[in-house]
Amino acid sequence: MESQPPSRLFIKEMVMRNFKSYAGEQRVGPFHKSFSAVVGPNGSGKSNVIDAMLFVFGKRAKQRRLNKVSELIHNSTDHHNLDSAEVSVYFQEILDLEDGTHKAVSGRDFKITRVAFRDNSSKYYINNISSNFTEVTNKLKEKGVDLDNNRFLILQGEVEQISLMKPKSQGPHDEGFLEYLEDIAGTKKYVEKIDESYKQLEFLNERRSGVVQMVKLSEKERDSLEALLLKQDVKNEAEAYMLKELSLLKWKEKATKLAVADTGGKMDELQECVASLEENLKAERDKIQESKQVLKDLEATHNNNMKRQEELDNDTRKYKEEIKEFERQNVKHEENFMHMNRKIKKLEDKVEKDSSRIEALVKEGEDSNNMTPKLEDNIPKLQKLLTDEERVLEEITEF
Known part of the structure; x- marks a missing residue:
């Protein structure tokens, strides 16, 4: 029975929303399972595809020719003040068939999304579930994409x-x-471990050199004692003593070997622990860098707010002075208003008196109108009297 060829991962398509020069939703794909090319004239947005991949795979803003994440958000006359930019990369696991075609592995498709916000923060999602860069790294590493070494993209x-x-x-x-x-x-991550192993080996070699020197000194003493004991009767006793010393040295050598073996085992454990700590340290450094950028932006915002606060304080003092001036003007206007009310009162009193006088005059006019007919009846008599008086005056004058 022939073994089934191993499956492999490829990018099926990408979806960008308000990303760089792409307004709204732009879908790129589907890509070919083996080779795809993005072509077009200068300025058509080809580099946006690579920048979108760099963004999702956690590359630094500097590598995307940017200073901060918020610069990825689309900004144009028709679409300004957008809150976020989003890139989703759809992955599909496939099996290559002998006839040149392929088939998808059921249940292995997944999507990684990263969203950039206006405050220079960002968030990861795996299949629309909130995640982080460490989980994304582990997910892709399981599929053979190593984000740690950053050699999956050649820029x-x-x-x-x-x-x-x-x-x-x-x-x-x-x-x-x-x-x-x-x-x-x-293998670059093993350089420090190799250096540490060399240092440990150098330390053990120094200890070994010390033990060898002790053995050589013991051998010289043994040789001198043998020459001396040839002339003495206590040779056997000295040999027994030297045998005990030799046995002691052998036990020390065994103890040293056991210590070296135990140290080697501990070194392996420490190396595994160091590897785990290095991974955690890298993730924490990434978080620290993002936090530093966020802190820097917050400081800039704080400085702007402080300047704005100072401007508002100056405006407040100015408005307080204007309010005081308005209050003074208000007091003045109130006094004028009271004065006008008093004048109006006097005028109303005068109008009331004048109204009474007008009524009296109207009554007098009516009485005069009633007397007019009587006076008209007396006019002929008065005219006659006047004529008589004129005649008498003429006579008196002639006289």
Whole structure:
């Protein structure tokens, strides 16, 4: 019975929402199971695909040519002040068939999502369930994708950089082709452990050298004693003593070997413990870096708020002065209002008196109108009297 070929993981498609120059939801894929190419003119957004992968796989903002995560959020005239950007990568596990086709392994599909927020924080999801970078790293490592060594993506310019590398680094801060291969193979993390093992080996060699020197000194003493005991009767007693010394040295040698073996076992345990601590330390360093960035942004926000608070304090003092001026003007207006009320009262009293006078005058007018007919009846008599008086005056004048 032929053995079934091993399954492998590939990226089926990607979905980006409000990511960099992509407004709304943009779906890239489906990708080919073996080879895919993203082509297009300059400025069409090809680099966004790689940047989206770098974002989901936890690359630093500097490697994405950014200063902070919030710069990934789309910003344009029609879409401004968006709260977040999101990238989802859909993975599918497949089996390659002999006829060149493939079939999906049932129940092995999964999705990894990362969301960037306006406050420069981000959050991971696995199949829409809240997660973190450590769980994402372990999930992909189970499928053969090692995020720790960061060699699953070859970025633009790295091929030329690799070709120009020196065979071996010239200093502790340089990286040669040998160190690059160690990084790819994942053996770089054992360098410190190897150095520690060399130090332990050097320590044990020093102890061994001390024991060998003691043995050589004992042999010299034994030889001198043998020469001396040839001339004395106590040779047998001296030999017995030397045999006991030799037995003691052998027991010490066995004890030393047992101590070395026990130390080796402890070293293996310590190395395993150190490996676990290194993984935890890396995760904690990533968290610390993200926390530092968040703290830096919070400090900037705090400084802006302090400046705004100072501006508000200045405005408050200004408004208080204006309120005091308004209060003074209000008191003045109230006094004017009271004065006007008094004048209105006086005018109302005068209007009341004038109304009484008008009524009296109207009554007098009515009485005058009633007397007019009588006066009209007396006018002929008065005219006659006047004529008589004029005639008499003329006569008097002629006289």
